[in-house]
Amino acid sequence: MNTVNTVLGPVAADALGIVAVHEALLSVVPGAEHAYDVTIDRAEIFEILARKLTAFRDSGGTTIVDSTGMFHGRDVRLYEALSRSTGVHIVASTGMGPEEMLGGYFLTPQTNPPTPWPAEKFADLFGKEITEGMVVPRVERRGAAGLVATTATRDGMTATDESLARGAARTALITGVPVSLRFGADAVRDLGIVLGEGLTADRVVVGGLDRRDAVAAGAPLAVARRGAYVALDHVGVDDDEHISDHERAALVIALVEAGHADRILLSSNAIGVAKGHPDHDLPYGYVVSSFVPLAQSLGLSDDDARRILVDNPRELLSVR
């Protein structure tokens, strides 16, 4: 039986239901927890997230993936309590990136010279978050990560971003969890780095493929052809950087018509609670309740809608 790692333990993949693959629960810019003007009120954060997760459930969603990695506010104990309280399956992630988001421990270690961490050390760090449990810093390990997420620098993958991506790929090879890759400047190139480690493309989701530059470059189709999952994961965002929902829906249909219905994923990168950066206060259920009906009105079939919302994330998240 295929299972998926959730914060409350392995869950049968068939039980996931409708999944939001690229979202954030608590999102804290590294360091903001020490800022004089940032307050971390756990009870308040819980209340807000529980309300949003309940609304997600009420709109038909059943599983949410916090894809922010291990160093951007992830709070395993809070997520366990939220999952128990709301009934929504929560998949937490390991991984880090881009380089700018890392602590000095990884970039300027206390060695001479201060050589940044190589891929194998990241693979070890991330892998243990699956085999031994996710870290509650300096206290304990709890649960297993269900995804290893990494992000490349927007202007292009740096050397350390590449170490992170290769480390994430090795983690996936060893542990069987999938890789989430938010590409930098060139989606196909960055995917190639991950696949260069010998990981098969169906273990990778590439995020951000509804960026205008990616669409203009034909990246969504190219990534699907390579066999990786194509995440159009800014649903609900209409800005200079991303295509609109109408364009997004047309892209979904075009990908389906090209034979890639089994490679599409939809999500919003909504942020439940943001600390140290602007929030993105979109309902987690926006994809299900607003976007999919739009796509259906433009011709997306019910079967393909279900494939995109249920089957594809189930296949991606199943530990192999």
Place this chain on the structure above:
Amino acid sequence: MSRVNTVLGAIPTEELGLVAIHEHIGYGMPGSELDTRWWKTPEVRYAETVPKLRAFHECGGGTFVDATGICNGRDVDYYRSLSAKTGVHIVACTGFVGGDTALPHFARASVEYLTRQFVHEITVGIGDTGSRAGVIKVGVSRGGRMTDLDKRIYRAAARAALTTGVPILTHLAIDAENALAIFGEEGLPLDRVLFGHVDDGVNADKTRATWIAEQGGRIGFDTFGYETELEDPPFWARPRKERLDHFLRFIDGHLDKVLASADANCSPLGWPGVKGHTVNYIFEDLIPDLRAAGLEEADITTIFVDNPADFLTIQN
């Protein structure tokens, strides 16, 4: 009224006693908390730390200045408990060891924001501990030159020092021309700055300690004990005699500008630490070496009591 902020509240300068001016309860690079290889139970942490502070106190140590920056595992609640149970005054810092230890929230911040952060930690408190910082830590990132972020932190520290009267303590004194230019532009008297680590094995040759002192800066020989003679010396170690001779040459003419410390970790957070090296090197090795070299007791008092008292006393 002269006062110094400690983690248990302000104390009169007169109560400081002998000061270890640049030390660490426990230091780790930001992110090291994610790597379980360094984790220790609280039982082990207290077991490693309390005897060192007790020995410091029994040897006549009065005040331990913790130079662990904001993102380096600074843990003020822990320091409060250590201070209350051992009787050692502990001064905590605000600021950063260097730009490369400031996490993204601060790395992206403006000088104005960083100034507000430092002033808040000095005048209101650190987090929700109620403890106020007594010094501001700044430093030069790895690589030998001040980065743009290092410079923003120095400038913010200068403004916070002027606003609050709390002094600045630096990690490394290389590239001092840039540091002095910033302090000059901000109008901060250089006797409010302790330029530290002028004696470390990597940087001593590149550090213009005499020049800094002649401009009015205070000078920290504060990595005493990191010696090449150790069983497993760190890369910044230096031969014991070479460092001592450097110090003795320097105090001949600059005794009023000098401070000394060991930069030891009681219980390191994100690195192995250096076996056998503790804050008590000051009593076990350094002060005996200074006596053997002919220093008078009055000189030793100047270095470890009077100069730190002048430096740490809040100016307002």
